[in-house]
Amino acid sequence: MKKRKLGSNGPEVSAIGLGCMGMTIKYGQLDDEHSIETIHHALDNGLNLLNSSDAYGNGKNEELISLALKGRRQEAVINTKFGQIRKTDGTMDINGRPEYVQEACEASLKRLGTEYIDIYSQHRVDPTVPIEETVGAMSRLVEQGKVLHVGLSEAGDETVRRANKTYPIVCLETEYSLWSREVEEEILPTCQELGISLMPYAPLGRGFLSGSIRSSSDLSEDDQRVMQPRFAQENIDQNIEKLVVLEEVAKEKGFKPAQVAIAWILQQDENLVPIPGTKRTKYLNENMRAVDLFLEKNDLDRLSDVFAIGETAGTRYPAGHMKLLGV
Numbered sequence: 421m422k423k424r425k426l427g428s429n430g431p432e433v434s435a436i437g438l439g440c441m442g443m444t445i446k447y448g449q450l451d452d453e454h455s456i457e458t459i460h461h462a463l464d465n466g467l468n469l470l471n472s473s474d475a476y477g478n479g480k481n482e483e484l485i486s487l488a489l490k491g492r493r494q495e496a497v498i499n500t501k502f503g504q505i506r507k508t509d510g511t512m513d514i515n516g517r518p519e520y521v522q523e524a525c526e527a528s529l530k531r532l533g534t535e536y537i538d539i540y541s542q543h544r545v546d547p548t549v550p551i552e553e554t555v556g557a558m559s560r561l562v563e564q565g566k567v568l569h570v571g572l573s574e575a576g577d578e579t580v581r582r583a584n585k586t587y588p589i590v591c592l593e594t595e596y597s598l599w600s601r602e603v604e605e606e607i608l609p610t611c612q613e614l615g616i617s618l619m620p621y622a623p624l625g626r627g628f629l630s631g632s633i634r635s636s637s638d639l640s641e642d643d644q645r646v647m648q649p650r651f652a653q654e655n656i657d658q659n660i661e662k663l664v665v666l667e668e669v670a671k672e673k674g675f676k677p678a679q680v681a682i683a684w685i686l687q688q689d690e691n692l693v694p695i696p697g698t699k700r701t702k703y704l705n706e707n708m709r710a711v712d713l714f715l716e717k718n719d720l721d722r723l724s725d726v727f728a729i730g731e732t733a734g735t736r737y738p739a740g741h742m743k744l745l746g747v
């Protein structure tokens with residue numbers, strides 16, 4: 421497995437990470453046993469970066485990772501997050517207060533069964549707390565030896581700059597894929613300038629770019645994605661037209677659309693470490709193979725043209741959640 425370095429002073433990690441979210445929130449049927457097998461398979465093949473959050477399954481994701489890492493903690497680079505709390509009425513509470521940062525980290529350490537978190541990230545920026553205070557609290561976790569590196573997720577340009585002045589930010593986790601390319605306009609150049617890695621999440625468009633979701637009826641009623649505007653039938657109908665080119669390129673190369681979608685990201689910049697999510701060894705194998713897929717300039721251009729910025733039908737999240745992005 422090829423490696424990439426996170427940030428200026430961060431750890432060396434596999435060129436792609438493993439997004440673990442779908443192991444505990446509904447992206448189809450859950451299967452703990454196979455999810456653990458998938459994490460083991462990742463480690464066995466040199467894929468060491470595991471992406472989680474205390475929000476995924478309300479702590480269950482971290483507990484699952486703890487089970488998977490029994491006796492293998494040193495082999496993994498754990499990236500978990502705090503600060504996005506789902507309330508019982510389904511709405512979101514964002515908390516970046518310093519005392520909460522400490523409390524959330526201690527709870528994550530306990531669930532993960534580890535003495536340290538490799539990369540600890542703020543899941544969503546709390547607009548009511550100056551970023552210097554939140555990142556200041558995160559830097560104290562580093563002093564205490566509980567955290568090795570500090571990251572952010574979905575933060576806006578100004579916030580990233582202020583945060584990085586407070587304490588070096590190793591990575592920024594943000595949605596980036598063929599159908600979500602807005603980061604190219606401001607955030608990616610900022611990360612390049614500051615020596616921060618961008619960790620593209622949902623690099624497969626939450627499964628859409630694999631070509632396996634062609635109708636909203638392909639998702640069960642309790643699948644989390646039915647809440648996402650891009651999985652409404654009228655948006656699928658428009659976005660599916662773009663898949664034709666992705667599927668063409670994949671066929672010509674002898675790879676699958678999901679693999680081309682990952683390779684396209686990896687070739688945009690050395691500073692990118694995408695984290696495709698899966699709970700299946702079969703998909704994991706395919707995604708790992710994408711690291712060695714080279715796309716010619718002509719292929720990259722064809723894909724970039726058809727998936728032009730701002731042309732995807734439907735927003736990334738429902739309206740309420742959109743307000744939490746780029747803060």
Ligand SMILES: NC(=O)c1ccc[n+]([C@@H]2O[C@H](COP(=O)([O-])OP(=O)(O)OC[C@H]3O[C@@H](n4cnc5c(N)ncnc54)[C@H](OP(=O)(O)O)[C@@H]3O)[C@@H](O)[C@H]2O)c1
Binds near residue numbers: 441447624698704707
């Ligand atoms: N920071 C944030 O706010 C944030 C938000 C969302 C996600 N994330 C992180 O990013 C990770 C990835 O995002 P995501 O899981 O939402 O979306 P994604 O990686 O774009 O897509 C995941 C979906 O694609 C399917 N899939 C994976 N590999 C495939 C392949 N080779 N062929 C066909 N289908 C394939 C998976 O199926 P199976 O589920 O059946 O394996 C899953 O349904 C998450 O796991 C999470 O760790 C972070």
